Each structure stands twice: as structure tokens, then as C-alpha cells.
Amino acid sequence: MEDRCQVLFPCSSSAHHGLSAAQTTTSTLSQHNSNEEEEEKHKSRKKKEREPRFAFQTRSQVDILDDGYRWRKYGQKAVKNNPFPRSYYKCTQEGCRVKKQVQRLSGDEGVVVTTYQGVHTHPVDKPSDNFHHILTQMHIFPSF
Known part of the structure; x- marks a missing residue:
């Protein structure tokens, strides 16, 4: 708060530090301007748009369902209140940014919940009869 006092009303305390009122005001104003620039940078950043999410449940004995696309597993974690990871x-x-x-x-x-985030930017790698079966049983839920 004392910095603002020096900007608006140069106090005698600045004289004790060997600075003139003009020097104190100039340095404090430059700090204030740099803070405003930082705020403008944050305001100009656009909010990250969320990709659409689609969730469906399938009765299956296997966790990995053949949906016609190729996937790379990048993680697994334990979930609260669920014994299954x-x-x-x-x-x-x-270039495709879809995750599941x-x-x-x-x-x-016996039920596997699969949640897709995003939309594929390419055709299906390998059409599958199983994929048609998945689509017929699909239940779309609202975004989380």
C-alpha cells in the first residue's frame, strides 16, 4: 500500500532512501504498467475449447473393444469407489487428437464404459462388424 502512496502522494519516506519523488513515481509507474501488460496477456488468451465427449456402455467380457480405429494406451489409474482401473x-x-x-x-x-473425447479427423482404419454392434447399443450421456 505504501507503493501506491508514493505514486499518488510522494512521501517523505522516499527521501530517506535517497530517491527523489520523481524517481519514485517513475519507477512505481513502470511497475504498474508492466502489471497491466501482464493482465492484458491473460485476458487476450482464449479459453481452451473443450472437445465434445461421447460415452456409451457395452456389455463385454473384454475391456478393449474393436471400434475400427487404432489406439495407443498412455495411462491407467485407480479410480475412487471403483475396484476397476x-x-x-x-x-x-x-494429427488426430481423439482420446478415449x-x-x-x-x-x-460385465459392462464397459467407453468415453470418447473429440472427433476423428480421418476415416476408420479398418471397418468392423463389431463397430456396428457397438453403435447399435450406444447410449450417449451428457458431458461430465
Whole structure:
């Protein structure tokens, strides 16, 4: 608060430090201007748009369902209140930013919940009859 006092009303305390009122005001104003520039940088940043999410449940004995795309697993973690881990995958097609999460339901271990984030920018790598079966059983849930 004393810095603002020096800008608006140069106090005698600046004389004790060997600075004139003009020097104190100039240095404090330059600090104030740099703070304003930082604030403008933050304001000009656009909010990151969230990719659309699609979740569906499938009754399956296997966790990995063949949906016609190629995936690379990049992580797995334990989830609170669920004995089954959640697995994280990224589409391997160059430039495609789609991700998916796969997890079994805690209440019914025969059901796999798959959540896709984003939309593929390329055609299906290998069409699959199983993929048609998945789409017919798909239940779309709102975003989390």
C-alpha cells in the first residue's frame, strides 16, 4: 500500500532512501504498467475449447473393444469407489487428437464404459462388424 502512496502522494519516506519523488513515481509507474501488460496477456488468451465427449456402455467380457480405429494406451489409474482401473488411450493417426477412456462399471463388472473425447479427423482404419454392434447399443450421456 505504501507503493501506491508514493505514486499518488510522494512521501517523505522516499527521501530517506535517497530517491527523489520523481524517481519514485517513475519507477512505481513502470511497475504498474508492466502489471497491466501482464493482465492484458491473460485476458487476450482464449479459453481452451473443450472437445465434445461421447460415452456409451457395452456389455463385454473384454475391456478393449474393436471400434475400427487404432489406439495407443498412455495411462491407467485407480479410480475412487471403483475396484476397476480406468485406462486412457490416444488415436495413433497423425494429427488426430481423439482420446478415449475405458473403465468397467463398479456395480456391474460385465459392462464397459467407453468415453470418447473429440472427433476423428480421418476415416476408420479398418471397418468392423463389431463397430456396428457397438453403435447399435450406444447410449450417449451428457458431458461430465
